[in-house]
Amino acid sequence: MDKLFEVDSAYQGKEGLQKVQKALNTGCPYAIAFVDIRMPPGWDRIETIKQIWNVDPDIQVVIDTETAVGNAQGS
Numbered sequence: 001m002d003k004l005f006e007v008d009s010a011y012q013g014k015e016g017l018q019k020v021q022k023a024l025n026t027g028c029p030y031a032i033a034f035v036d037i038r039m040p041p042g043w044d045r046i047e048t049i050k051q052i053w054n055v056d057p058d059i060q061v062v063i064d065t066e067t068a069v070g071n072a073q074g075s
Helices: 013-025 045-055 066-072
Strands: 032-036 060-064
Touching (some): 013 032, 013 045, 032 045, 045 060
Parallel strands (some): 032 060
16 A cells, blocks of 8 residues: 655744644644754744654654755855
């Protein structure tokens, strides 16, 4: 059987947390969350991940550092 995955996005940590909570409540939890290292304004990545793990400790988290690396290299 093929597994289907749905892609979603949020602009800030609080919005992401709301989406994680809604997904849990509907019985379709996210498998993974990609969190950008730079997240102004609002929660930083650490606070966002802590909040997400408080409601869904099973979700896998990947911290995206591409933006930070690209900026450090002048791109």
